[in-house]
Amino acid sequence: MAFPKISRLTDVNQLAAHNKNNDCIILVTSQKNCTTSPLIDEAISKALTIDQRIGEQPVLIHAPELAGGRLIHSTSGPIDRDYDDVRNFGDAAAKGIILARDAGAKNPIILVEGVPAREAFANACEVSYLGACQALWQPLEAREFLGENEVETIESITLVDVNDQINLDFLSAVEAGKRLARDLAGTEPERFAPAGFAEYCQQAMTGTSVAVEIIDDRATIEKEFPLLGAVARASQAVTRHQPRVVHMDYVGEGPIEKTLILVGKAVTYDTGGADVKIGGHMAGMSRDKGGAAAVAGFMKTLAELKPKGLKVRATLGVVRNSIGPDSYVADEIILAHSGVRVRIGNTDAEGRLVMADLLSHGREMAKNETAPELMTIATLTGHASLAAGPYTILIENGPARDQQMADKLEQAGESWGDCIEIGRSRREDWKMIQPRSKADDVLSSNNGPSVSVARGHQFPMAFLALSSGLDKHGSQSEQPIAYTHIDIAGSGVEGSDWQHGKPTAAPVAALAARYLLG
Structure with missing residues (x-):
């Protein structure tokens, strides 16, 4: 009953191409630019000159200077309306991880930015991880018949956490529970x-x-x-x-x-x-x-x-x-x-x-x-x-x-x-x-x-x-x-x-x- 291993990245220098442990960066954000990494921001700026979909829908950007050479910009959409909530980030991460998977990534990084400084959005990074795992889950029958490695190809997810604040043990435990619940609910009678x-x-x-x-x-x-x-x-x-x-x-x-x-x-x-x-x-x-x-x-x-x-x-x-x-x-x-x-x-x-x-x-x-x-x-x-x-x-x-x-x-x-x-x-x-x-x-x-x-x-x-x-x-x-x-x-x-x-x-x-x- 495996699911993507979770790890933490605190050094933003590891977003660069010399990082061979990760093969894609997924930027989950309410903005078009990136404030955490100048390398990512430059890649987005170049892409914006030829692709106006950025900020409107998930987009895969070829970025040789970044880990894995792949950058996915996945927008949360507006987050300032009265009815917006933290699920905007989870939904964006879900779309981004599917694009990363389909592009061949196995060990992506998720970087969450543009989060409002409000209590309601305090767990945006954690919700992004859970949203990604929800999107990646495949039915137990498929995993048993075809093999987990064949139908669930993402091996790990690394969260950018420069302040070392995310409770990885809690996140992993919640996903373990959610995965068991999905299996039990979703399997044929x-x-x-x-x-x-x-x-x-x-x-x-x-x-x-x-x-x-x-x-x-x-x-x-x-x-x-x-x-x-x-x-x-x-x-x-x-x-x-x-x-x-x-x-x-x-x-x-x-x-x-x-x-x-x-x-x-x-x-x-x-x-x-x-x-x-x-x-x-x-x-x-x-x-x-x-x-x-x-x-x-x-x-x-x-x-x-x-x-x-x-x-x-x-x-x-x-x-x-x-x-x-x-x-x-x-x-x-x-x-x-x-x-x-x-x-x-x-x-x-x-x-x-x-x-x-x-x-x-x-x-x-x-x-x-x-x-x-x-x-x-x-x-x-x-x-x-x-x-x-x-x-x-x-x-x-x-x-x-x-x-x-x-x-x-x-x-x-x-x-x-x-x-x-x-x-x-x-x-x-x-x-x-x-x-x-x-x-x-x-x-x-x-x-x-x-x-x-x-x-x-x-x-x-x-x-x-x-x-x-x-x-x-x-x-x-x-x-x-x-x-x-x-x-x-x-x-x-x-x-x-x-x-x-x-x-x-x-x-x-x-x-x-x-x-x-x-």
Whole structure:
């Protein structure tokens, strides 16, 4: 699971042609000129006399006086508008690295200039590296079949850091986590059916400080996670499709100051179940495992950095929502782990069922932990994509809002180009899930697609809180427990193209910046 090695260049003299370790310079900038190196600035000046594309689009300049003889000028575009953010630099680096790769470079230098002296752009160089790695990633199936060296030809990326300020260990760890998350989310449904998905997670943590436990016993799953077990019912007939629950645990050195309890949804293929997806909407549903992929990616970053004073329990529900004679169906009433009676409204709203019992176990754990924060992460609703486009959405309960949990995560994500929008749990959400009779305690969903339902991405948080028992731990309770639901249905893949778009690994960078950078 390799990715470009990262290194630092502090001596600008190494930008010259005598540097044989690097074979290209990518200037990521909001300007046409270069202030760091007179050699680069002169090469740009000469090129400007014959090529007016410079400053408008990425351009390859022949520059024999520079390392590798190649200079790529990749513009960030304007950065002074109210809506501009640090992603401008990440996008420019992505375009520049692809041009460098296609030109034959293997060990490019990235030089970032023209960065506004504002806090919002403080991580422009780091975001440029992550943007380049995002652009270079190729699917696991391609790497396994063709060979990593054949499809991912960039071997290293050197960042110009004259003041020696960039935290290379943190950057490398974040990219390691993002790469694992992309692999898990983006790989086809047979290679990463539940067993394969769980095994890949275990392999990724081998030799690290993260302990992994895989639960595959059907009786245990149906007893401890009955809602997940119901979703998996039709998949039990096919051995390779049988469900898994994956626990990952990390306990940092020293006194524990913060406990994170993360729950991730991994529906390895979502047919919709008995409420089958139609009209071409089933294509791309192997990516419905992006939430658990992101949680595993965060744990990989955590394993690399080994922070002190932090305890993390991550649980992944890995299920195939299959169609068959034993499919669970709408109208069923299932007794959840929490003791809540759940009436099924639509079998294509399976993700919240997969996570609810895991969250209930997390609730029980949180009662005895130091400063616990609970999160569910999922590609949950089409409404999230419709409402917020390519952004991650957070919905908090009362204690999380009291602690500004979403605000802090949003701020961390904004500064690292992993952008987030914050929603709000409202009384209409709770009305949506209220029982219609005394036979049940909560309705999982209505019987229509979330995109056509008002507050379609907000009300699932209410369902998760009630079905897991967290509704008893609100701000006014004897034991408040902070809980935030994270919907990445809009941010999980590039361009909202669920079949072909690259997984983004959102919100791994935001989580790492919030909880691991210190």
